[in-house]
Amino acid sequence: MASIKDVAAEAGVSVATVSRVLNDHPSVSAEARTRVLAAVEALGYRPNAVARSLRTDQTHTLGLVISDVMNPYFTELARSVEEEARALGYSVIIGNADERPDLQDHHVRNLLDRRIDGLLVSPTDGGSPLMLDAVRAGTPMVFVDRWIPGVDVPVVRADGRAAVRDLVAHLHGLGHRRLAIIAGPAATTTGRERVEVFREALGAYGLELPDAYIGQGDFQAESGRQVTEGFLDLAEPPEVVFAADNLMALGALDAVRARGLRVPDDLALAAFDDIPWFVHTDPPVTAIAQPTGELGRAAVRALVDRIEGRPGESVTLPARLVVRRSCGENPTPVQRSTT
Amino acid sequence: MASIKDVAAEAGVSVATVSRVLNDHPSVSAEARTRVLAAVEALGYRPNAVARSLRTDQTHTLGLVISDVMNPYFTELARSVEEEARALGYSVIIGNADERPDLQDHHVRNLLDRRIDGLLVSPTDGGSPLMLDAVRAGTPMVFVDRWIPGVDVPVVRADGRAAVRDLVAHLHGLGHRRLAIIAGPAATTTGRERVEVFREALGAYGLELPDAYIGQGDFQAESGRQVTEGFLDLAEPPEVVFAADNLMALGALDAVRARGLRVPDDLALAAFDDIPWFVHTDPPVTAIAQPTGELGRAAVRALVDRIEGRPGESVTLPARLVVRRSCGENPTPVQRSTT
DNA sequence: TCCGTCGGTGTAATCGATTCCACGAGCGCT
DNA sequence: AGCGCTCGTGGAATCGATTACACCGACGGA
Numbered sequence: 001m002a003s004i005k006d007v008a009a010e011a012g013v014s015v016a017t018v019s020r021v022l023n024d025h026p027s028v029s030a031e032a033r034t035r036v037l038a039a040v041e042a043l044g045y046r047p048n049a050v051a052r053s054l055r056t057d058q059t060h061t062l063g064l065v066i067s068d069v070m071n072p073y074f075t076e077l078a079r080s081v082e083e084e085a086r087a088l089g090y091s092v093i094i095g096n097a098d099e100r101p102d103l104q105d106h107h108v109r110n111l112l113d114r115r116i117d118g119l120l121v122s123p124t125d126g127g128s129p130l131m132l133d134a135v136r137a138g139t140p141m142v143f144v145d146r147w148i149p150g151v152d153v154p155v156v157r158a159d160g161r162a163a164v165r166d167l168v169a170h171l172h173g174l175g176h177r178r179l180a181i182i183a184g185p186a187a188t189t190t191g192r193e194r195v196e197v198f199r200e201a202l203g204a205y206g207l208e209l210p211d212a213y214i215g216q217g218d219f220q221a222e223s224g225r226q227v228t229e230g231f232l233d234l235a236e237p238p239e240v241v242f243a244a245d246n247l248m249a250l251g252a253l254d255a256v257r258a259r260g261l262r263v264p265d266d267l268a269l270a271a272f273d274d275i276p277w278f279v280h281t282d283p284p285v286t287a288i289a290q291p292t293g294e295l296g297r298a299a300v301r302a303l304v305d306r307i308e309g310r311p312g313e314s315v316t317l318p319a320r321l322v323v324r325r326s327c328g329e330n331p332t333p334v335q336r337s338t339t
Numbered sequence: 340m341a342s343i344k345d346v347a348a349e350a351g352v353s354v355a356t357v358s359r360v361l362n363d364h365p366s367v368s369a370e371a372r373t374r375v376l377a378a379v380e381a382l383g384y385r386p387n388a389v390a391r392s393l394r395t396d397q398t399h400t401l402g403l404v405i406s407d408v409m410n411p412y413f414t415e416l417a418r419s420v421e422e423e424a425r426a427l428g429y430s431v432i433i434g435n436a437d438e439r440p441d442l443q444d445h446h447v448r449n450l451l452d453r454r455i456d457g458l459l460v461s462p463t464d465g466g467s468p469l470m471l472d473a474v475r476a477g478t479p480m481v482f483v484d485r486w487i488p489g490v491d492v493p494v495v496r497a498d499g500r501a502a503v504r505d506l507v508a509h510l511h512g513l514g515h516r517r518l519a520i521i522a523g524p525a526a527t528t529t530g531r532e533r534v535e536v537f538r539e540a541l542g543a544y545g546l547e548l549p550d551a552y553i554g555q556g557d558f559q560a561e562s563g564r565q566v567t568e569g570f571l572d573l574a575e576p577p578e579v580v581f582a583a584d585n586l587m588a589l590g591a592l593d594a595v596r597a598r599g600l601r602v603p604d605d606l607a608l609a610a611f612d613d614i615p616w617f618v619h620t621d622p623p624v625t626a627i628a629q630p631t632g633e634l635g636r637a638a639v640r641a642l643v644d645r646i647e648g649r650p651g652e653s654v655t656l657p658a659r660l661v662v663r664r665s666c667g668e669n670p671t672p673v674q675r676s677t678t
Numbered sequence: 679t680c681c682g683t684c685g686g687t688g689t690a691a692t693c694g695a696t697t698c699c700a701c702g703a704g705c706g707c708t
Numbered sequence: 709a710g711c712g713c714t715c716g717t718g719g720a721a722t723c724g725a726t727t728a729c730a731c732c733g734a735c736g737g738a
Contacts, residue, residue, distance in 0.1 A: 001476070003694055014718045019696055027715060044472070049452045050392045051694035054723050059389065069418050072411075079408050082435060091449055093432050096421060110430055113388045133383070137340070221615075253619055276560075280592055282621030342724055353688045358726060366685055390724035393693050681738090689730085698721080705713080 002043040010039035022047060053115065062303060063111035064120045065095040065104060067146070067188075068219065071247055072275040073292060074122070077144065080296030081120060088304050090117070099185070099219060101125045108134065118303045122146045125187045140306040144299040146189045154312050156299040158290040158319040160272065161197050166321040167270055167288060168201040171240055174328040176268060180213035180238035182227045182248045191219070194244045194272055213238055217248045224251025225258075232259060232267070240268040240327060246275050249285060268327040284324035291317045341382040349378035361386060392454065401642060402450035403459045404434040404443060406485075406527075407558065410586055411614040412631060413461070416483065419635030420459060427643050429456070438524070438558060440464040447473065457642045461485045464526040479645040483638040485528045493651050495638040497629040497658040499611065500536050505660040506609055506627060507540040510579055513667040515607060519552035519577035521566045521587045530558070533583045533611055552577055556587045563590025564597075571598060571606070579607040579666060585614050588624060607666040623663035630656045 008015045013032055020028045021036040039045070053059045062085050066074045082092045093116065095107025104124045108131055111119060118140035121131065127148040135141055135151055147155040171179060181198050184191030199209040212234060215227030224243055228251065231237055243249035249271035256267050263269050263283055271278070274289035298315040306312035347354045352371055359367045360375040378384070392398045401424050405413045421431045432455065434446025443463045447470055450458060457479035460470065466487040474480055474490055486494040510518060520537050523530030538548040551573060554566030563582055567590065570576055582588035588610035595606050602608050602622055610617070613628035637654040645651035 004696095005694080015695080016697075016718060016720095017716085020717090023696080025697095027717085029716060032716080046448070046452055048393075048454060048694055050389055050398065050454050051723090052696075053389045054387075054393050054725085055694080055696045057723075070411075070414060072409075075409060075414055079435060086445075091432070091453075093430070096418060106425075109385075113385055114430075115387060115389050250615075250619060276589075277616045277619070280589060280616070280621065281619045344724080354725080355688060355690095355727075356686085359687090362726080364727095366687085368686060371686080387724055390693090391726080393695085394724080394726045396693075679738100681736105683735090683737105685732105685734090687731085689728105691728085692726085693724105696722085698719105700719085701717085702715105703717105704715085706711105707713100708709100708711085 001048075002045045003048065004045075006043055007036065007039045007045050010043060011035040057115075059115050059117055060089060061091045061093060061114070061116045062118050062120060062300070063093050063095065063107075063114075063116040065097055065107050065111070066122050067097050067099050067104075067124050068247075069094070069096040071219070071245070071273075072277065073246060073273040073290070076275075076292045077122075077296045080293040081144075081300055084297040084300040085304075088300065090300075090304065097124045099124050101128060104128065105130050112139065118142070118307045120144055120299055120303055123148050123188070127151060140303060140312075142299050142303040142306065142312065144295060149189065154302045154306070154314040156295055156302055156315045157317075158295060159316045160194065160288055160290075160319040161200075163288045163319040163321045164194075164197045165201045165204065167242070167286070168198075168205060168207075170286070170321065170323060171268070171270070171327055172205050172207075174268070176239045176327070177207060178213070178236065178238045179207065179209070179240045179242065180215065180231050181209070182215045182217045182224055182241060182243045182252065184217060184219050184244045184248075186216075188219075191244065198242060217244065217251075219245045219247060221247045221251035221254070224248030225255040226251075228252040228255035228267075229259075232256075232261070237267070240270065243269070243271045246271050246273040246278070246287070249287075253281065253285075263326050264328045270327055274322050278324065281326075283326050285326045286324045287322050288319050289322050290319045340387075341384045342387065343384075345382055346375065346378045346384050349382060350374040396454075398454050398456055399428060400430045400432060400453070400455045401457050401459060401639070402432050402434065402446075402453075402455040404436055404446050404450070405461050406436050406438050406443075406463050407586075408433070408435040410558070410584070410612075411616065412585060412612040412629070415614075415631045416461075416635045419632040420483075420639055423636040423639040424643075427639065429639075429643065436463045438463050440467060443467065444469050451478065457481070457646045459483055459638055459642055462487050462527070464524075466490065479642060479651075481638050481642040481645065481651065483634060488528065493641045493645070493653040495634055495641055495654045496656075497634060498655045499533065499627055499629075499658040500539075502627045502658040502660045503533075503536045504540045504543065506581070506625070507537070507544060507546075509625070509660065509662060510607070510609070510666055511544050511546075513607070515578045515666070516546060517552070517575065517577045518546065518548070518579045518581065519554065519570050520548070521554045521556045521563055521580060521582045521591065523556060523558050523583045523587075525555075527558075529611075530583065537581060556583065556590075558584050558586060560586045560590035560593070563587030564594040565590070567591040567594035567606075571595075571600070576606070579609065582608070582610045585610050585612040585617070585626070588626075592620065592624075602665050603667045609666055613661050617661075617663065620665075622665050624665045625663045626661050627658050628661050629658045 004015050004018050008018045018036050021033050085092045097104035105128050122145045141153045143155045183195045202209050217223035271287045274287035278285040302312045343354050343357050347357045357375050360372050424431045436443035444467050461484045480492045482494045522534045541548050556562035610626045613626035617624040641651045
């Protein structure tokens, strides 16, 4: 593959001049410029990004470590991250942690070794020493969706508080009183927070959230199934199950169907994270939709701001309730309580 | 960030010795080794992959350019590719082409500039000059799922011939005679091939595939919807629609539902590419399942073989029919015709 | 005793870019 | 005419690793 030296030789100039043309530095004559450009064309020359990175100490690459690529929510997040990054002149390397702290560490280490300019993370756990070290060492970082409390890193996320209140209002209006939740791992902020928000919203309607109605899931479909079976085995099963993510909702759907029961007649279902497929399930699933694309873009902007020396702020965007048929047939649309 | 020089200074040896320890080269004394290791530990040193790549001309990175990350089939492919690559000591950079040749070129160029060791592509079109140049220049490459005819590059893909025959047998057995297809873009091999295979299978049952029953889609949901509406507007609409990918099947489902019609009673539906969600749609969708994970792994193995100087063969794996309820209520399972 | 071999080590070249610095030519001003 | 600019250019250092080559001491065999 042709190097800058070959181009210089072909054009009859020094490598310095070639470099100047390539980075369109002002002080280079029109004459030299055309000669260099012609040589570049003739040789099909493309600058070696590796060498350039070594010299400039910039890779123009962002790392994105997410918990589960197969989850449509994260897929969409990844997509929007890549789009915004591309628009700003960066590439993205995605690491899939599969909800495993060891894999998460593997990817963080790998990305750091590759000297990425900044890191976007949706942490799987409470924070590995590795990640904390990276923050301390000054690696530009931004958390998306989930975060690690007490770490001084901007967080870009959705606030589901209002939407969950709307959901509970909807359920209450439908006559449901026994509401259960399939929680995410306690090690994640979203895992803990969604339970709290739900409990709070129930409280506003004078409803309790007994321990028996809190199932421990891990954001994967299988756990949703198991927890739901547990609920159905209770002496007094809940009337509604609220899954803290879309995959666990899928598992719940499975569990209900496997018993020959029906949603919403025998058990109503709602989920956090709306995805296109929820329109097509049987029945369509009522869900809390995050502005996923916006989150991804905002996260990239915050990170690039940090990288390029600007502040880089935390961002919180509101989620909203999307009512479908999985909680009961009351087609009156419920809107968000706040604008 | 600490460099190899700092480690050398700390350990009181030369950089050469440090490098030898790091790459566990045999000829280095136990004494020196422990001193270096201690220094590495003390400084939290991590070798700079950028510098290493420049020197060795290897990045231990694979590029993967796929047509649409949001399509669950490709998501799963990407996931298995990353897993196998990791097992073999490589990282993966994913480029999402979004079915756009210009974006595909952007990613290929970007990956080439970064000097990835090899490229895995599922081409969006008939082959950009850029990609052909890369092949000619000797870049290790492997096609997955789709390929470009006439280019000397190994192809890893699924053969749907037997499965489509099984599907037609199933449909014929259910009494369906007017079968239509939503095709993919003619620029892709899978777009063309699936129509041919379908026509062939119909022929075996004495059925025709009239032009009116071939709708032109682009592998996206919206096109599936539009084509299906066209079918429903025909004087003699088809009884079955076979979508050449899962997203177009989703669009078809939408179109049918939007008219207040029902699957399978008013129009039966089958799809190429099985995905977990098809179990949960209303009704569950009969589909042709590719061994996606196997494809991804085989593709990586073929590519790494090429990179490391071994042959690197094409692989074709059989797809299989998964019968659900979207073509009619005949619960007799149809199995693949060949083992 | 001497020589060859071998294990362990350091010096320096190298990969392909960017960029500081020096230098020469041309120009305008006094 | 001479001074000081600016402009265009090239030489060479540099980024952080790997590795060819040279060297030195110890050891074994003749």
